[in-house]
Amino acid sequence: MKTQFKVILALLALALATLACDLPAIPGLNGPLYQDNFDGFDQTWGTGSDSDSTVEYADGGLQFKVHKSLYFVWSTPNDEDYSEVHIEVTAKNNSADDNAAFGIICHQGIPDSNLYYGAITPNGQYAIVKGVVALDDEVLSNGGEWGDSDKISQGAASYRIGMDCGAGTLTLYVDGQQVASVQDASYSSGTVALFAWTDEEENGAEVTFDDFVITKLENK
Secondary structure (H helix, E strand, O other): OOOOOOEEEEEOOOOOOOOOOOOOOOOOOOOOEEEEEEOOOOOOOEEEOOOOOOEEEEEEEEEEEEOOOEEEEEOOOOOOOOOOOOEEEEEEEEEOOOOOOOEEEEEEEOOOEEEEEEOOOOOEEEEEEEEOOOOOOOOOOOHHHOOOOOOOOOOOOOOEEEEEEEEEEEEEOOEEEEEEEOOOOOOOOOOEEEEEEEEOOOOOOEEEEEEEEEEEEOOO
């Protein structure tokens, strides 16, 4: 896994409606601001397909397939700006490449390459990253490099990924355990999204997201 990288951004169509599904609130946090179990009744996330990637409702979730190496694709549920939020999603991994990355985007602004994202890989690596328009993405965690964590089970069938996106603090969780936390105040609000990214191997990333929820961070 490269310590820093400049990804090719492929933005799918944005949907404006929201969906409220019956998922439990996360302990210790307020009630959901938005949630989706991708049951297909009200398909609000951006979907599409071309020679480089596919995002579609499939296998009971929102499925990402990335066919091109070093390619980054995301989808978002709406155009609403969120601040001071906790985001969680289950990622079911079927990637051929252990270095394929996937996770959560938050505080995405205008232009849309101004953002934060929390990423993990099936080989146990992680990063909290800042994107800045016209610059290489900056890894904020682990001294500016992708890190290894024994809290990320290698080769697991699925991962529960969480991310706190506060005013100046970003925290990444995997399966209920904190993996990393960083301080950065460049962005304080923005849209949210899910993403998948391939490393050197083509057709390497395949992940299906399920049980997505956004809740408001409690005041501490």
